[in-house]
Amino acid sequence: MNIAENIPTHLFFSKYAHKLERNGIFAYFHALRMKPVFISAEMESTIEMIRLSKDARNVIASITNPSYQESVVSAISALIENKVITKNPDVDKKVITHFRSSIPPAYTQIAYFILTENCNFGCSYCFVKRDGETRSGARVMSPETAIKGLELFCKLVAMDKGRFEEEKNIIFYGGEPLLNITVLQIISKKVREYKSCGKLPQDTRLSIVTNGSLLTEDNIDLLSSNNVAIGISLDGDECATNSCRAYTGGGPVYHDIIKGIERCKAKNIPFSLSVTLTEQSVKNFNSTLSELKQIGSNALGFNILLTDEQFRVFEGYNEAAADCILTGFEEFRRNGVYEDRMMRKLKSFAESRVYLFDCGAAGASQIVVAPDGDLGICHGFLGSRENFPTNVDNMDFDPSTDPTFLEWRKRTPLNMPDCENCMALGICGGGCPLNALKNTGSIWGLDERFCVHSIKTLQWLVWDLFAQVTKSGN
Incomplete structure (x- = not known):
């Protein structure tokens, strides 16, 4: 034979x-x-x-x-x-055609409510501040605008009956959203009502991204009683956090953020950390890790800095930040805490399932409601209002027919020629369209900082799998 x-x-x-x-x-x-x-x-x-x-x-x-x-x-x-x-x-053509055909239609599952564009911080890397300083219009959301936005969200999630019961997320964002906690309460109350009467699915989750400085005991109790998950922005230790973040009047912010965190811990209120990898955080990552481990949050996510002509980083930053994310993931998983950005890719790799989009905007699964009622696809464009094609008064709005949302729905590496030969094609998700636009002039350009992160992550996943296979003897 x-x-x-x-x-x-x-x-x-x-x-x-x-x-x-x-x-x-x-x-x-x-x-x-x-x-x-x-x-x-x-x-x-x-x-x-x-x-x-x-x-x-x-x-x-x-x-x-x-x-x-x-x-x-x-x-x-x-x-x-x-x-x-x-x-x-010819198999390759059939394979890519198959995966492209799996891209789902535009369907809204996430709503960002920008409760206010005002903020008590003046962070140097803030894209909202950089793009929106000269624009006029309401900067604080009114109750009327909030209700209209929520009604439109209800209408959009009901457009696909087969997916209605899937998890939905409402995210309170800013500016600093706790500066408009009254409207947060109004939306939270309405969400409970709408879940009870079936206008929203039972698995509708509320969360807030806050700088932490206004997490008083009363505010924490209010968020907890309304089942609002708390995400706090912190960039590392005192030096790293204060390096890019300060009050609008110029004072340091670190200790006030820590006070908010300690109040959450004292009340046994779970919280997650949103950690922007500043140059200082990266250069002193051992100190950053030590700080984050000492705080002991329930979950965390690392963010790579967005850049444009107004905000640049040191040469080699992208590689260093990607290495920090990997180091952080290895460290935290030993204690059962999993970093969000890595977990998305690990899940994709482990399940051999192509990760189409790395955010809710790409894929057209989210809406963003601005304080004045303008409605867009990405909160990164809040300042310029680019990619904000309508407003909450337009109850006939349909993402599945809107040109802006249709273009963003297609924005996946599977449709990007520059990504076709990349080893990380299956786990990347394409990074941030905003960052791509800022640096290449098009949302279809490469988000190069994310290319570095995805390729390093893919390589890490391959060799981590090898280590596990070798250890198990299979």
Whole structure:
């Protein structure tokens, strides 16, 4: 019996196939299938010989060691099974067509309510402040605007009956949203009513992103009684936090943020941390880690700085920030705390499921309600009001037919030529369209800081899997 008789004569390596090497071990994987095959250096040489050959069976037949010959056939079979090698060069076209067809239609699941554009902080990296300082109009949301926005959200989530019961999220944002806590209460009360009467699904969640300085005991109690999950912005230790964040009058903010955190802890109120990786946070990441571990939040997420012509970072920042996220993830998972940005990619990789979008705007699954009632797709454009095509008075608004929302729905790496040959194609999600626009002039440009993060993360995931497989002996 010819051991290679089930191996096709002509083998084609997928255009989505990639290879990594570490310490003499090679990992082959398909960027969209994400099932690595690990082989030795000797085996890699043979596989590459087969890649260049026009007759795979002939190469296999030339192997004189029966045991090694069997191992080669086994490796090729695994590469075929995991789509690294195909039997037909046309398979790649079918694969990308299949994944593109899986992009869901525009459907609203998230609503940002910008309760106010005002803020008691003047953070140097704040995109809202940079873009919105010269614009006129209401900067504080009225109860009437809030109710109109909520009514429109209810209408939009009801547009697909089959997805109505899926999780929905309402996020209170700013500015500093606690400066308009009255409207937060009004929306929270209405949400309870609408859940009771079926206008919103039972799994409708409320959360707030706050700078933490206004987390008084009364405000914490109010948020807790309204089931509003608390997310607090903190950039690390005192030096890192105060390096980019200050009160509008110029005073340091760190100790007031910590007081808010301590009040939450004293009341046993869960909170998460939103950690922007400033230059200071990155350069002194051991201190940043120590601070975050000491605080002991229930969850956290790292944010890579957004840049534009007004705000630049040091050369090598993107690589350093990506390494910090990986280091932080490794450290926190030992204690059962999982960093949000890494978990999205880990879940995608573990489930071999393509991660289409890294935010709710890309994919057109969110709306943003501005204080004056303007309605857009991304809160990053709050200042300029670009990509804010309508307002809450337009109850006939339909994201599935709106040109802005339709374009953003398609904004995934699967539709971006610059991403086609990237090894992280399956886990990336495309990063931030706003950052891409700021630096390339188009939302279809690359968010290069995110490219670095995604590729480093993909490599980490591959070798972390290898370590687990080796440890288990499989």
